[in-house]
Amino acid sequence: MTQSVSSIPDDRQEPPEQDVPATDSDSWGGLETLPGHPLIWILILSELVVFGAFLLGFSGARVKDPTGFAISQMQLDRVVGGINTMVLLTSGLCAVFATRAIRLGTVGHCRGWLLLTALLGLVFLGVKIVEYKAKIDAGISMETNSFFTLYFLITGFHALHVVMGLGILGIVALRPLAVNIETGVAFWHMIDLIWVLVFPVVYLVR
Amino acid sequence: MKYQSQKVALYYIYGALALFVAQILFGIVAGTVYVFPNFLSEVLPFNVIRMIHTNALIVWLLMGYFGATYYLLPEECETELHSPKLAIIQFWLFMAAAAAAVVGYILGYHEGREFLEQPLYIKVGIVAVALMFLYNTTLTLLKGRKTAITNVLMLGLWLVALLFLFAFYNPDNLSVDKMYWWYVVHLWVEGVWELIMASILAFLMIKMTGVDREVIEKWLYVMVSLTLFSGILGTGHHYYWIGTPGYWQWVGSIFSTLEIVPFFAMVVFCFYMVWKGGRDHPNKAALLWALGCSVMAFFGGGVWGFMHTLSSVNYYSHGTQVTAAHGHLAFYGAYVMLNLAIFTYALPYLRGREPYNQQLNMWGFWILTSAMSFMTFTLTFAGVVQTHLQRVLGMNYMEVQDQIALFYWMRLGSGLVAGVGVILIIWSLLVAPRKAPVKRRMAQPAE
Amino acid sequence: MMDHHLSIRPALLVWALTSGATLLSVMTATGGGHADVSHMLGLGATAVVMLAGTVKAWLILQYYLGLGQSGGAWRGLFAAFLIIISAGVFIAQFLIGILY
Numbered sequence: 044m045t046q047s048v049s050s051i052p053d054d055r056q057e058p059p060e061q062d063v064p065a066t067d068s069d070s071w072g073g074l075e076t077l078p079g080h081p082l083i084w085i086l087i088l089s090e091l092v093v094f095g096a097f098l099l100g101f102s103g104a105r106v107k108d109p110t111g112f113a114i115s116q117m118q119l120d121r122v123v124g125g126i127n128t129m130v131l132l133t134s135g136l137c138a139v140f141a142t143r144a145i146r147l148g149t150v151g152h153c154r155g156w157l158l159l160t161a162l163l164g165l166v167f168l169g170v171k172i173v174e175y176k177a178k179i180d181a182g183i184s185m186e187t188n189s190f191f192t193l194y195f196l197i198t199g200f201h202a203l204h205v206v207m208g209l210g211i212l213g214i215v216a217l218r219p220l221a222v223n224i225e226t227g228v229a230f231w232h233m234i235d236l237i238w239v240l241v242f243p244v245v246y247l248v249r
Numbered sequence: 250m251k252y253q254s255q256k257v258a259l260y261y262i263y264g265a266l267a268l269f270v271a272q273i274l275f276g277i278v279a280g281t282v283y284v285f286p287n288f289l290s291e292v293l294p295f296n297v298i299r300m301i302h303t304n305a306l307i308v309w310l311l312m313g314y315f316g317a318t319y320y321l322l323p324e325e326c327e328t329e330l331h332s333p334k335l336a337i338i339q340f341w342l343f344m345a346a347a348a349a350a351v352v353g354y355i356l357g358y359h360e361g362r363e364f365l366e367q368p369l370y371i372k373v374g375i376v377a378v379a380l381m382f383l384y385n386t387t388l389t390l391l392k393g394r395k396t397a398i399t400n401v402l403m404l405g406l407w408l409v410a411l412l413f414l415f416a417f418y419n420p421d422n423l424s425v426d427k428m429y430w431w432y433v434v435h436l437w438v439e440g441v442w443e444l445i446m447a448s449i450l451a452f453l454m455i456k457m458t459g460v461d462r463e464v465i466e467k468w469l470y471v472m473v474s475l476t477l478f479s480g481i482l483g484t485g486h487h488y489y490w491i492g493t494p495g496y497w498q499w500v501g502s503i504f505s506t507l508e509i510v511p512f513f514a515m516v517v518f519c520f521y522m523v524w525k526g527g528r529d530h531p532n533k534a535a536l537l538w539a540l541g542c543s544v545m546a547f548f549g550g551g552v553w554g555f556m557h558t559l560s561s562v563n564y565y566s567h568g569t570q571v572t573a574a575h576g577h578l579a580f581y582g583a584y585v586m587l588n589l590a591i592f593t594y595a596l597p598y599l600r601g602r603e604p605y606n607q608q609l610n611m612w613g614f615w616i617l618t619s620a621m622s623f624m625t626f627t628l629t630f631a632g633v634v635q636t637h638l639q640r641v642l643g644m645n646y647m648e649v650q651d652q653i654a655l656f657y658w659m660r661l662g663s664g665l666v667a668g669v670g671v672i673l674i675i676w677s678l679l680v681a682p683r684k685a686p687v688k689r690r691m692a693q694p695a696e
Numbered sequence: 697m698m699d700h701h702l703s704i705r706p707a708l709l710v711w712a713l714t715s716g717a718t719l720l721s722v723m724t725a726t727g728g729g730h731a732d733v734s735h736m737l738g739l740g741a742t743a744v745v746m747l748a749g750t751v752k753a754w755l756i757l758q759y760y761l762g763l764g765q766s767g768g769a770w771r772g773l774f775a776a777f778l779i780i781i782s783a784g785v786f787i788a789q790f791l792i793g794i795l796y
Contacts, residue, residue: 071467073769078762085471089478089507091777096503098781102788109792113736125722129715132752136711139760143704185496192496232760236753239714240781243749247725248785249737 078142079226087233090204094237097197098244104189113249115190118183120174124246127170128238134163135235138228145224153224157216160231161209171202197241204234252323254330259599260340261316262592266675268309268347269585273664273671275302280661284654297354300366304354306580307364307434308347311409313588314445315343318386318402320595321452326393331385339381346374362426364434365416372416379410397466398448398455401473405444412436424492431487438550438579439508440480446546446587447472447511450519453539453594458526468518472511479507489560490567498560505558509551512543512583519543532597534610534677538590541618545582553578553625565640570653571632578625586618589674596678609677617670624663631656710759714752721748742789746782753778 215227485501
């Protein structure tokens with residue numbers, strides 16, 4: 044037992060470097076050409092697929108009950124939704140400036156812009172809470188009909204990502220390396236990106 | 250041996266193989282009952298046979314993971330195991346609990362909660378075993394080198410143990426009961442076991458292909474991210490019809506559809522690494538099992554899972570033989586083959602001999618895999634016919650069972666062939682004689 | 697790489713364009729507050745609303761998420777994603793039109 048037969052290849056040693064060309068050790072299969080850490084893009088791509096599926100599901104469910112969806116959609120405040128879109132877009136702009144600041148090497152400015160980004164994120168959440176409260180006060184819940192099941196699921200998941208995004212922005216503000224900032228900001232832009240697609244499909248089209 | 254303490258893995262591998270045999274035997278008996286309904290009905294009721302078939306499966310897979318961990322952890326951490334003695338005690342405790350459970354089932358002692366039938370004292374024993382294991386392995390990890398493989402593996406194992414605690418929670422409300430019930434085995438197989446699977450496959454790829462650890466670790470992180478992203482909420486596809494709110498139909502459908510992605514990534518990973526490595530590793534059988542594992546997991550877990558995961562499809566198909574088809578190929582492809590891959594790889598080192606008799610092992614691979622594939626097809630056809638007759642045309646359950654009897658015969662046949670495959674594999678791993686080390690082929694020299 | 701992050705003008709321009717597109721889409725969908733909001737949107741209005749959303753998404757991808765600097769394959773992938781979402785909406789409008 045203790046004596047291994049000498050002919051067993053000793054692959055238990057790490058293979059020497061020259062076994063495989065080390066040229067592609069920096070490669071992430073193309074993910075490395077995108078800003079931030081490549082793994083955040085695995086998350087971003089997964090999120091886009093999920094929200095994409097939800098939005099397609101929304102369109103599909105609407106075909107089954109267009110009148111019900113149109114009537115339910117009238118309960119949403121399109122203007123408030125539009126304002127919230129602009130809040131998020133502005134916060135995305137601040138995030139761009141945060142990235143710019145860290146690239147110019149000014150950590151203080153970067154943190155300032157991140158703070159502004161996060162504050163606008165909080166405004167977005169505040170407006171969302173007001174919207175939800177109005178629905179709940181009107182006796183509307185997730186179980187009311189399939190429009191509201193999807194409305195709460197899609198916007199709720201999205202709001203959850205805003206909350207997570209705030210956490211991520213906080214973490215990268217504490218460790219403001221360029222790659223960290225780019226990673227956190229990429230996540231934040233994804234939130235922005237998803238919302239500009241959710242807004243027309245859920246709030247506007249009928 | 251590179252590290253003495255690695256050899257405690259042998260206990261676990263032997264124990265796992267013993268329970269594997271029990272699982273297959275009881276599977277064949279259960280398949281027989283499907284065609285001769287009164288077979289053994291007085292001595293051993295069907296529910297007990299099925300209990301042993303499913304429980305033995307889970308226990309031997311867990312035992313295999315314990316063995317795999319005890320084998321690879323010292324090598325990865327570059328240090329001896331914290332306590333080989335504790336590992337041996339843990340093994341005997343686990344084996345005793347498993348044996349007690351089986352004997353108890355046969356004598357009619359069980360809690361009746363499907364798949365969590367183990368009496369309370371057995372469940373407590375399992376927790377004790379898990380604690381001993383986690384204590385031993387975590388201390389080993391803490392004192393040694395930490396790699397992506399060890400970290401992902403230990404994360405998976407810790408979560409396995411934590412999720413098992415839900416087995417103790419048994420609320421009166423049947424919907425709530427079922428909700429937590431799915432936390433145990435299904436957050437395992439759709440979530441944390443995939444972490445174990447990815448890390449063991451990554452270990453095998455590092456050892457057998459010679460590709461840079463750095464490259465393999467990147468793949469590992471990607472696979473783990475995809476698994477956790479899709480698998481946790483994807484388990485929501487069990488919440489369609491148990492009294493949980495309707496939004497689970499959306500959440501479950503969308504996230505569980507994505508569960509195919511990490512399985513696909515594992516296929517690409519394994520084949521790409523082997524292609525890239527270009528090393529001619531002498532243990533061809535182990536490589537075959539590793540590659541086969543990724544492919545069959547993709548089909549069994551991914552494709553066969555997706556087939557009935559959308560709530561609009563599952564509305565008709567749930568609880569039919571379609572589920573049985575998926576269950577068999579998914580467990581076989583993902584977790585049985587994973588264990589057989591690491592056993593085939595590790596046993597020659599543990600027993601200090603060449604990776605001999607690969608021909609026999611590979612014959613076993615092809616026979617068992619073909620049998621399981623055939624079984625999956627027969628059950629799939631049975632399930633499709635059953636869904637149509639029972640759920641669409643509204644025929645009653647027993648009438649439908651008569652209509653699909655032919656498929657049950659074919660399933661029994663494939664089960665018997667699977668039994669032959671298992672015998673060949675175990676023979677090649679444990680019994681077959683040592684061959685004179687003449688015409689061996691070495692790994693590519695490292696200069 | 698990432699040169700655009702160093703210049704303020706494109707970022708501001710993207711912000712102005714996306715905000716304008718938001719206003720345009722809300723105006724179109726509500727008819728400036730005069731339209732019967734329970735009535736189905738026509739093909740033209742749907743196109744304006746979805747195009748506004750898609751252009752916003754594309755600008756965010758291209759300038760904020762740095763897709764402009766990466767390979768054409770990535771741009772193609774994300775473009776396909778945006779097209780699929782809009783296609784879903786248009787197919788739904790079309791089906792509702794012929795079914796009801």
